Amino acid sequence: MSALITFERLAGMIGLMIAVIALAILRDRSNPKRITTALFWGLIAYCLLFDQVTVDLWGKVAAHRIIGAAVVLVAVIAGLGGVGRGEAAPIDGRASAARLGGWLFVPSLSIPVVVIICSVGLKGVSLGGILLFDSSQVTLGAFGVAAIVALALACWITKGTPVEALRESRRLIDAVGWAAILPMMLAILGGVFAAAKTGDSIKLLTLMVAPEHQRLLIVALYCTGMAVFTMIMGNAFAAFPVMTAGLALPILVKEMGANPAPLVAIGMYAGYCGTLVTPMAANFNMVPAALLELKDRYGVIRAQIPTAVAMFFVNIVLMYFLAFL
Amino acid sequence: MIWADILPLIGVPLVVAGFALRLNPLLVVVGAGVATGLAVGIAPLDLLELIGEKFVGARSLALFILMLPVIGLLERYGLREQAAGWIARFRNASAGRILMLYFVFREIAAAIGLPSIGGQVSMVRPLLVPMLEGAATARLGTLPERSVERLRASAAAAENIGLFFGEDIFIAFGAVLLMDAFLRENGIDGIDPLGIGLWAIPSAIAALLIHGARISRLDAAIARDVAEVGGK
Numbered sequence: 120m121s122a123l124i125t126f127e128r129l130a131g132m133i134g135l136m137i138a139v140i141a142l143a144i145l146r147d148r149s150n151p152k153r154i155t156t157a158l159f160w161g162l163i164a165y166c167l168l169f170d171q172v173t174v175d176l177w178g179k180v181a182a183h184r185i186i187g188a189a190v191v192l193v194a195v196i197a198g199l200g201g202v203g204r205g206e207a208a209p210i211d212g213r214a215s216a217a218r219l220g221g222w223l224f225v226p227s228l229s230i231p232v233v234v235i236i237c238s239v240g241l242k243g244v245s246l247g248g249i250l251l252f253d254s255s256q257v258t259l260g261a262f263g264v265a266a267i268v269a270l271a272l273a274c275w276i277t278k279g280t281p282v283e284a285l286r287e288s289r290r291l292i293d294a295v296g297w298a299a300i301l302p303m304m305l306a307i308l309g310g311v312f313a314a315a316k317t318g319d320s321i322k323l324l325t326l327m328v329a330p331e332h333q334r335l336l337i338v339a340l341y342c343t344g345m346a347v348f349t350m351i352m353g354n355a356f357a358a359f360p361v362m363t364a365g366l367a368l369p370i371l372v373k374e375m376g377a378n379p380a381p382l383v384a385i386g387m388y389a390g391y392c393g394t395l396v397t398p399m400a401a402n403f404n405m406v407p408a409a410l411l412e413l414k415d416r417y418g419v420i421r422a423q424i425p426t427a428v429a430m431f432f433v434n435i436v437l438m439y440f441l442a443f444l
Numbered sequence: 445m446i447w448a449d450i451l452p453l454i455g456v457p458l459v460v461a462g463f464a465l466r467l468n469p470l471l472v473v474v475g476a477g478v479a480t481g482l483a484v485g486i487a488p489l490d491l492l493e494l495i496g497e498k499f500v501g502a503r504s505l506a507l508f509i510l511m512l513p514v515i516g517l518l519e520r521y522g523l524r525e526q527a528a529g530w531i532a533r534f535r536n537a538s539a540g541r542i543l544m545l546y547f548v549f550r551e552i553a554a555a556i557g558l559p560s561i562g563g564q565v566s567m568v569r570p571l572l573v574p575m576l577e578g579a580a581t582a583r584l585g586t587l588p589e590r591s592v593e594r595l596r597a598s599a600a601a602a603e604n605i606g607l608f609f610g611e612d613i614f615i616a617f618g619a620v621l622l623m624d625a626f627l628r629e630n631g632i633d634g635i636d637p638l639g640i641g642l643w644a645i646p647s648a649i650a651a652l653l654i655h656g657a658r659i660s661r662l663d664a665a666i667a668r669d670v671a672e673v674g675g676k
Contacts, residue, residue: 130503133510170500180493187496191474198471212522216529223526226514227566234560259504262560266510273514277521287516292509297470299509304473306502307495308455311477314494315452315484323449351456356619360626368630380635381643383623384612388647391608395601398463402505405469407564407600411573413593419604422597426605426655433650441643 134168152203237261322365353399355390528578554610
């Protein structure tokens with residue numbers, strides 16, 4: 120069954136938004152690198168907006184090659200320092216804050232409400248044979264709808280316009296800069312690692328340092344493997360199958376009789392301790408640092424290290440006892 | 445180990461060195477991907493195809509950009525000022541107490557299946573950070589840069605830690621379903637998602653206590669910054 124709100128359409132909307140922003144950057148004379156910055160965002164917009172068109176025109180293989188080349192070019196532009204930022208007019212919202220008061224909170228607070236209504240209440244609802252939400256991506260669709268509803272509410276409350284909203288998003292995109300794209304680049308690296316079977320090599324390395332099958336040693340090694348592999352991949356979900364199938368199931372479960380449920384639950388948490396301390400988990404650690412305009416790019420990670428280290432040892436202890444009750 | 449086992453790892457030292465040398469992370473990451481692909485013998489055109497395919501598959505990570513227009517517009521019309529002013533009216537509010545409330549609320553909401561409450565773009569930047577800064581400023585006067593950095597980093601950290609350690613309890617969350625599917629694929633039956641979620645609770649409580657204890661020291665740290673560098 121076809122659907123009204125699909126991820127393809129949301130991605131197209133993001134692409135269109137970035138394309139408009141790229142044009143605005145091109146005309147922004149206060150940005151010393153406006154041409155390369157606009158090229159950077161223009162290429163991203165192309166990849167998001169026209170991927171399906173490119174596939175229809177030249178087929179999947181050629182389309183993916185073109186997008187791949189665009190992605191490499193984007194990385195080179197950023198690597199050569201081609202992404203700059205313009206000067207934004209300073210904001211003084213005190214007067215309008217006094218005028219609008221608590222109404223200003225309504226659009227932000229509507230976001231979670233709309234996400235929950237759409238993902239729980241409107242799941243599987245169809246109009247005239249067309250599903251409202253693509254059933255495999257309801258949460259993503261709900262998030263998109265929530266963003267649009269919140270924008271409509273914000274325009275209504277502030278009497279601002281969507282054009283003004285786009286201008287403001289340019290200010291935020293300028294502030295975040297290349298970090299906005301980093302999560303997608305890391306997903307690419309994860310894909311290349313998977314194709315190169317990097318996980319197998321890491322599994323081999325881990326097994327080499329575990330000649331002795333002693334319970335605490337293997338528990339500590341599994342947790343360490345989860346954390347370190349997650350730090351490399353930036354994602355505990357990528358580390359989990361490799362470390363669990365390679366180390367935890369054959370030795371801890373089959374040989375030593377561990378209970379799999381606490382083993383995997385706590386093993387995943389050991390991976391999250393890695394997520395908290397790696398720049399590779401860009402959407403959690405690097406994008407917020409840019410978004411909050413921190414001077415220290417690694418400020419968020421630094422704030423998380425003590426908790427991550429403490430939780431790492433807590434997880435080893437918990438696994439040692441709870442998996443063998 | 446033989447060469448074929450080591451070559452797939454070539455990206456790892458490249459990434460570490462690249463970040464250590466503070467090269468641009470986009471270049472480091474894509475460079476490491478290209479080096480790894482070529483090292484294991486993927487042809488250049490196939491590698492470009494793989495990169496393009498993975499980019500298309502990862503587009504959902506750009507979804508936060510959809511949130512920028514509404515947040516930007518609200519900021520232009522004074523959302524941050526309003527959040528700071530609103531919180532400054534509560535005489536007992538301090539940055540540490542507000543952040544503690546947010547952290548506990550965030551972890552519990554994620555644990556009962558409401559991870560969409562919160563978010564770095566929709567909550568932390570426009571609402572939480574102005575409230576923390578507003579409360580601290582009302583108590584201590586103008587904050588030195590060090591305190592502003594500390595408050596902002598702590599806000600982002602509380603958001604991440606609350607989310608991570610809360611959501612694994614909820615049985616319909618992706619991680620729990622992933623673990624469940626993985627166990628069944630590997631021939632281990634008789635474990636249901638509820639069991640996995642329950643065993644996540646001890647770690648979740650430990651995270652609540654450990655990070656909560658750290659947040660409870662935030663006010664003192666900010667006061668120390670202000671005393672050292674000079675506020676008012």
